Amino acid sequence: MDEFGVIERFFRHTPQAESVLLGPGDDAAVIKPTPGMGLTMSMDTLLEGRHFPVGFPAEYVGWRSLAVNLSDLAAMGARPRWALLSLSLPQVDEAWLEGFCRGFFTLAEQMGVSLVGGDTVKGPLSITVQVTGEVPATRALRRSGARPGDKLCITGPVGLAAAGLANWQAGITTGALVQAFAQPIPQCQTSLRLQGLATSAIDISDGLLADLQHILTASGGIGADVHVEALPLTSEFLSWGDGAQRQQAQLYGGDDYQLLFTLLSHVNVPRGCVQIGRITSRPRIRVQDFQGQWHDNMAIRGWDHFTS
Amino acid sequence: MDEFGVIERFFRHTPQAESVLLGPGDDAAVIKPTPGMGLTMSMDTLLEGRHFPVGFPAEYVGWRSLAVNLSDLAAMGARPRWALLSLSLPQVDEAWLEGFCRGFFTLAEQMGVSLVGGDTVKGPLSITVQVTGEVPATRALRRSGARPGDKLCITGPVGLAAAGLANWQAGITTGALVQAFAQPIPQCQTSLRLQGLATSAIDISDGLLADLQHILTASGGIGADVHVEALPLTSEFLSWGDGAQRQQAQLYGGDDYQLLFTLLSHVNVPRGCVQIGRITSRPRIRVQDFQGQWHDNMAIRGWDHFTS
Numbered sequence: 001m002d003e004f005g006v007i008e009r010f011f012r013h014t015p016q017a018e019s020v021l022l023g024p025g026d027d028a029a030v031i032k033p034t035p036g037m038g039l040t041m042s043m044d045t046l047l048e049g050r051h052f053p054v055g056f057p058a059e060y061v062g063w064r065s066l067a068v069n070l071s072d073l074a075a076m077g078a079r080p081r082w083a084l085l086s087l088s089l090p091q092v093d094e095a096w097l098e099g100f101c102r103g104f105f106t107l108a109e110q111m112g113v114s115l116v117g118g119d120t121v122k123g124p125l126s127i128t129v130q131v132t133g134e135v136p137a138t139r140a141l142r143r144s145g146a147r148p149g150d151k152l153c154i155t156g157p158v159g160l161a162a163a164g165l166a167n168w169q170a171g172i173t174t175g176a177l178v179q180a181f182a183q184p185i186p187q188c189q190t191s192l193r194l195q196g197l198a199t200s201a202i203d204i205s206d207g208l209l210a211d212l213q214h215i216l217t218a219s220g221g222i223g224a225d226v227h228v229e230a231l232p233l234t235s236e237f238l239s240w241g242d243g244a245q246r247q248q249a250q251l252y253g254g255d256d257y258q259l260l261f262t263l264l265s266h267v268n269v270p271r272g273c274v275q276i277g278r279i280t281s282r283p284r285i286r287v288q289d290f291q292g293q294w295h296d297n298m299a300i301r302g303w304d305h306f307t308s
Numbered sequence: 309m310d311e312f313g314v315i316e317r318f319f320r321h322t323p324q325a326e327s328v329l330l331g332p333g334d335d336a337a338v339i340k341p342t343p344g345m346g347l348t349m350s351m352d353t354l355l356e357g358r359h360f361p362v363g364f365p366a367e368y369v370g371w372r373s374l375a376v377n378l379s380d381l382a383a384m385g386a387r388p389r390w391a392l393l394s395l396s397l398p399q400v401d402e403a404w405l406e407g408f409c410r411g412f413f414t415l416a417e418q419m420g421v422s423l424v425g426g427d428t429v430k431g432p433l434s435i436t437v438q439v440t441g442e443v444p445a446t447r448a449l450r451r452s453g454a455r456p457g458d459k460l461c462i463t464g465p466v467g468l469a470a471a472g473l474a475n476w477q478a479g480i481t482t483g484a485l486v487q488a489f490a491q492p493i494p495q496c497q498t499s500l501r502l503q504g505l506a507t508s509a510i511d512i513s514d515g516l517l518a519d520l521q522h523i524l525t526a527s528g529g530i531g532a533d534v535h536v537e538a539l540p541l542t543s544e545f546l547s548w549g550d551g552a553q554r555q556q557a558q559l560y561g562g563d564d565y566q567l568l569f570t571l572l573s574h575v576n577v578p579r580g581c582v583q584i585g586r587i588t589s590r591p592r593i594r595v596q597d598f599q600g601q602w603h604d605n606m607a608i609r610g611w612d613h614f615t616s
Contacts, residue, residue: 022448022450025526026526027383027384027451027510027511028349028350028384028386029348029349029350030443031346031348031349033347035344038339038341039338039339039347039440040337040338041339041390041392041424041438042336042337043393043427043436043438045394045396045427045429047429047430047431051429072335072336073335076334076336084350085351086352086353086436121353121359122355122358123355126396126431126432126434130351132347137329140330140338142330143334143335144334218333
């Protein structure tokens with residue numbers, strides 16, 4: 001089966017939304033955007049052995065490769081619409097492709113995304129997804145709008161994916177924690193409620209403190225106080241590791257794809273979200289740990305995905 | 309220099325068009341499309357050793373990675389607007405990145421394209437570019453509109469890039485033929501004049517006969533007569549190889565990125581373009597070779613890029 005056969009068989013049958021005037025198969029897709037909306041665009045590449053473990057199930061790879069991109073749109077407050085996919089594959093493995101498509105299209109359908117085109121090449125396993133979403137241009141959420149006094153909030157628990165990856169690497173391949181790493185849910189729905197409400201937002205892909213630092217730097221070099229005890233938890237996470245390991249996963253673990261955002265101090269925290277701290281004027285992050293101790297200028301290191 | 313440093317230094321300074329409300333550096337770009345226009349989207353991956361020779365100059369790699377994508381938009385009659393770039397690099401090589409950016413941005417500026425975002429990862433050398441263009445949706449050029457009797461036309465000479473690649477592989481690294489392979493000019497300008505005029509169009513990336521076959525199949529299984537002697541030539545090409553080698557390069561060589569298109573029989577061929585044959589109702593391609601002989605059902609094989 002050559003490249004064209006692969007495209008034909010696995011990707012051309014994607015459901016065509018009304019907005020898709022011409023989908024995969026021609027030189028380029030033709031799309032009808034919603035009048036008056038701004039477009040948000042993002043693109044991320046996932047490499048085997050770097051962004052997911054070697055031999056990771058194809059269904060998870062397909063899901064994750066779309067999820068990490070949709071999370072970027074969620075961080076802008078945008079509604080996801082269209083995706084393009086470039087697959088570099090060592091060989092045409094039909095079972096792998098079927099699994100990949102199951103993961104990719106299940107999430108795409110849940111999130112209302114149409115695959116409109118892309119490319120397949122023979123090479124090392126690598127997946128690049130480009131996504132486009134729509135948002136009223138003036139209501140897009142940026143990293144740069146946080147101000148001292150703002151509430152610091154999060155859409156859900158973090159640390160689960162890092163715990164799940166640790167489980168996976170220890171040979172535990174099922175359970176809610178592995179699921180959190182394998183098939184993270186991008187916060188697209190919650191994100192729409194933050195449009196024009198949050199003063200800043202980012203998705204947590206590098207780790208809570210690393211991504212918080214991105215907001216603080218983009219917002220002009222301010223700081224934040226963070227309370228570890230305020231971070232949402234799940235029962236599965238509470239039965240993983242010890243307190244120090246859990247805190248490590250919560251502060252530094254990436255790959256949960258929750259949103260971190262700020263609100264003016266008089267604005268109520270949206271339902272389902274949690275305030276975990278406050279923006280301050282001093283250019284540093286202070287963390288109150290799970291034992292109640294305050295730490296100044298905690299080492300901010302990014303989550304170098306699973307190669308770290 | 310980490311990933312963020314690379315993005316900052318090489319890619320964030322891209323000139324911001326008025327349409328780009330937010331460029332590289334946030335979670336996603338924010339763009340303002342032209343009211344009433346349809347969007348065309350394409351994405352292609354180039355792998356070292358497959359789509360360009362190992363050790364190919366970075367400037368050529370940067371140019372080509374954008375050019376092949378812009379050519380897809382040209383094949384739709386679309387005006388290119390925005391691009392995203394994902395770079396997989398074995399290491400951060402500043403000289404290589406400078407060369408890559410010189411090639412990429414020189415073409416981007418010529419064609420009015422803004423780089424709005426993307427990704428960098430550590431991995432085997434591979435470049436994925438996604439481009440979005442604009443076209444009035446009803447005037448987009450498809451592969452499927454050719455009809456018996458239509459004129460078959462081309463925007464310029466083909467075979468030069470294949471000759472240039474052969475030169476390169478023989479150690480000849482300069483000259484117009486190598487240039488044709490290294491820095492092909494996507495037919496974006498000519499393409500705009502074909503909007504709503506051509507009955508079908510495709511860009512010639514796989515080879516003249518292979519891409520002609522794509523039009524014929526998409527148009528319902530019709531045929532075409534092609535006259536090799538009508539194909540445009542250049543003096544450099546005429547001094548390369550012998551007649552049989554030149555014909556081989558013209559019919560089967562890819563990578564020139566000219567457009568192949570069809571016109572209703574009463575429509576004049578646009579200036580700068582050339583008629584090379586006619587669409588027929590029999591489902592086969594007939595070629596009149598450079599010696600005047602007709603060949604039925606010539607072997608249609610795609611150009612498997614330079615690995616062939």
